[in-house]
Amino acid sequence: MPRRIRHRYSAKSADKYELYQKAVQSPETDIALIRRIFRCERGREPRHLREDFCGTALISSHWVRRHRENTAEGFDLDPQPLAWGLKHNCEDLDLTRLTLHELDVRAFGLRRPDVRIALNFSYWVFHERPTLLAYFRATRRSLAKDGLFLIDLYGGLDAPAELEERRRCGGFTYVWDQHRYWPGTAEYTCFIRFEFPDGSELEAFRYDWRLWTLCELRDLLVEAGFAKVERYFEGAGDKGEGDGIFRRGMRGENCAGWLAYLAAWA
Ligand SMILES: C[S@@+](CC[C@H](N)C(=O)[O-])C[C@H]1O[C@@H](n2cnc3c(N)ncnc32)[C@H](O)[C@@H]1O
Known part of the structure; x- marks a missing residue:
């Protein structure tokens, strides 16, 4: 079994x-x-x-x-x-x-x-x-x-790009989501999400930054x-x-x- x-x-x-x-x-x-x-x-x-x-x-x-x-x-x-x-x-x-x-x-x-x-x-x-x-x-x-x-x-080159980076950690996947970038102001919104083997996910952190x-x-x-x-x-x-x-x-x-x-x- x-x-x-x-x-x-x-x-x-x-x-x-x-x-x-x-x-x-x-x-x-x-x-x-x-x-x-x-x-x-x-x-x-x-x-x-x-x-x-x-x-x-x-x-x-x-x-x-x-x-x-x-x-x-x-x-x-x-x-x-x-x-x-x-x-x-x-x-x-x-x-x-x-x-x-x-x-x-x-x-x-x-x-x-x-x-x-x-x-x-x-x-x-x-x-x-x-x-x-x-x-x-x-x-x-x-x-x-x-x-x-x-x-x-x-x-x-990737820093201002709107992209997602995934990395497997023990028992969950870490997702770094570079969500939006505005070139006129360098405003930069990113999220950290965690994804789980049962298909669920958790949006854990949001960052409203300037990309210096x-x-x-x-x-x-x-x-x-x-x-x-x-x-x-x-x-x-x-x-x-x-x-x-x-x-x-x-x-x-x-x-x-x-x-x-x-x-x-x-
Ligand atoms: C990305 S976390 C950093 C966690 C940890 N130090 C690390 O290196 O991963 C950012 C932290 O900064 C805090 N924070 C944001 N603005 C702040 C401010 N002006 N003064 C003090 N803490 C602030 C938030 O509450 C949050 O816990």
């Missing part, structure tokens, strides 16, 4: 934060990159991290867990992912070393961070140049004197007063896909899709 295959996930039972973390986030990879960039430049370990747009604070929780001197602050406007993160990511943690703020990322923190991050393109919520510049300026002023602000971005370009962002960071802004591009693997290794100072490749980081030093 054939065994009945039990699928764990369906739209009814799925937890969108759990699936998001599984499909999109790699906190240990992010932390390894942060430490490598910081130590190469400053010759010391960064200890205090500020995670802007932290959602479920996955990176902050890993940061605090990895060393007893590490501390972190996370900022997010939405109480729902923060509460989920406290329950699922932070239960075993010493909460004197991790503070989650239900606040706008432009709010002040408790301490000057060695490293402040805004990852997964979240700062693209700021559409207007003066607004993004004000955020970058406030960020520079908030940093430790040798501090680092790290942001990620993507681009390439690398040079616009570099210029804004310089204008915001950062002393040095460096590019880190991912190298190419054998089949032309990204190799997961980010190298400093490259000019990038004019390919369909690229991923990069900008490291801005106080």
